[in-house]
Amino acid sequence: MEAKLAVIRGDGIGPDIVEQALLVLKKIEEKFGHTFHCQDVLAGGCAIDAVGHCLPQETIDVCKAADAVLLGAVGGWKWDTLPGDQRPERALLGLRKELGLFANLRPAMIFEALADASPLKAEILAGGLDLLVVRELTGGIYFGERGTRDTPMGPAAYDVEQYAEGEVRRIAKVAFDMAMKRNKHVTSVDKANVLDSSRLWRRVVSEVAKDYPDVTLDHLYVDNAAMQLVRNPRQFDVLVTSNIFGDILSDEASQITGSIGMLPSASLAQGNFGMYEPIHGSAPDIAGQDKANPTATILSVAMMLRYTFGLGAEADAIEDAVKKVLAKGLRTPDLFTGEGTLVGTAEMGRQIAAAI
Numbered sequence: 550m551e552a553k554l555a556v557i558r559g560d561g562i563g564p565d566i567v568e569q570a571l572l573v574l575k576k577i578e579e580k581f582g583h584t585f586h587c588q589d590v591l592a593g594g595c596a597i598d599a600v601g602h603c604l605p606q607e608t609i610d611v612c613k614a615a616d617a618v619l620l621g622a623v624g625g626w627k628w629d630t631l632p633g634d635q636r637p638e639r640a641l642l643g644l645r646k647e648l649g650l651f652a653n654l655r656p657a658m659i660f661e662a663l664a665d666a667s668p669l670k671a672e673i674l675a676g677g678l679d680l681l682v683v684r685e686l687t688g689g690i691y692f693g694e695r696g697t698r699d700t701p702m703g704p705a706a707y708d709v710e711q712y713a714e715g716e717v718r719r720i721a722k723v724a725f726d727m728a729m730k731r732n733k734h735v736t737s738v739d740k741a742n743v744l745d746s747s748r749l750w751r752r753v754v755s756e757v758a759k760d761y762p763d764v765t766l767d768h769l770y771v772d773n774a775a776m777q778l779v780r781n782p783r784q785f786d787v788l789v790t791s792n793i794f795g796d797i798l799s800d801e802a803s804q805i806t807g808s809i810g811m812l813p814s815a816s817l818a819q820g821n822f823g824m825y826e827p828i829h830g831s832a833p834d835i836a837g838q839d840k841a842n843p844t845a846t847i848l849s850v851a852m853m854l855r856y857t858f859g860l861g862a863e864a865d866a867i868e869d870a871v872k873k874v875l876a877k878g879l880r881t882p883d884l885f886t887g888e889g890t891l892v893g894t895a896e897m898g899r900q901i902a903a904a905i
């Protein structure tokens with residue numbers, strides 16, 4: 550296969566970890582006979598420094614012309630004093646909007662070799678953890694009407710949570726399609742006991758479920774879902790929810806695994822296009838020091854191969870290589886607990902590539 554990739558290395562550890570992810574991709578190209586034409590583009594703080602804007606038009610154009618986007622991370626101390634609408638992180642919102650990335654997929658899985666890293670008791674996680682949070686990414690309160698007005702209690706500010714049936718239907722379909730490839734169980738999370746927008750959400754998700762008779766659907770209120778995630782996370786397969794609830798629950802789910810440097814994510818548009826990135830940020834405290842764990846970005850490449858390019862065997866090869874390297878005891882500083890072999894970013898990437 551031949552395909553075009555837009556590569557955004559970004560800021561902080563972004564360039565360090567993307568370098569390793571591309572090394573692993575190179576190995577996949579060699580082993581499976583594919584060619585990925587990669588084009589580097591700027592976004593985030595480095596783009597502000599270079600051209601005065603966190604998301605240059607050229608970046609948007611190159612991303613739109615590509616089959617997928619691989620992103621490291623953006624942001625850092627250097628730009629922290631800029632006003633909100635000029636900060637590097639605005640590039641992420643811009644990319645989501647410009648590229649129509651409405652579905653955010655965040656797996657939370659525990660690698661056997663790292664089970665001790667979880668803050669949860671071993672008996673809660675006995676047998677491992679493998680769940681997927683599907684978050685709606687371009688609607689809801691983060692994109693709704695907002696403003697200020699005077700009230701008898703003083704000046705007030707408001708943000709509106711609104712979902713159209715079509716927005717709910719398309720994210721529900723993504724969740725059910727994912728469940729069909731996994732354990733055929735969807736849990737839809739809302740606050741239908743209080744919110745009209747959640748009642749609409751629940752009705753539409755239930756309608757979509759009729760097209761997937763093999764998938765079991767449950768509904769949970771968001772407060773209960775937050776509790777169940779730490780009480781018994783193994784009950785979940787696919788969780789589907791709104792933008793704001795997904796923002797919070799996906800962070801909670803990722804913390805259960807205890808290793809922020811291990812978790813990938815995908816943001817998908819209609820069709821096969823997607824943007825792939827680690828869930829963590831640009832970690833300016835360890836940037837350029839060969840200390841960052843590149844695994845989350847490497848696993849993001851695996852998600853890209855699986856979801857955008859339909860290359861399941863290639864994705865499996867990367868995930869197996871990660872497991873092998875962890876089983877051998879190799880650990881970047883974030884995973885190192887005194888046992889095993891401490892390695893840096895570059896060595897971790899090299900070892901994973903070599904294990905493919």
Ligand code: NAD
Nearest residue numbers: 622623624625638810829830831832833834835841842883
């Ligand atoms: P962060 O995820 O960058 O870092 C949190 C902690 O985790 C730090 O101690 C960091 O050293 C560590 N860490 C993160 N990734 C790691 C890795 N791969 N290997 C080892 N350790 C790792 O979050 P933060 O400190 O809140 O944010 C730093 C900057 O990143 C901010 O400017 C923030 O806005 C930005 N950010 C960007 C994204 C993105 O680009 N998608 C996401 C979140 C935060």
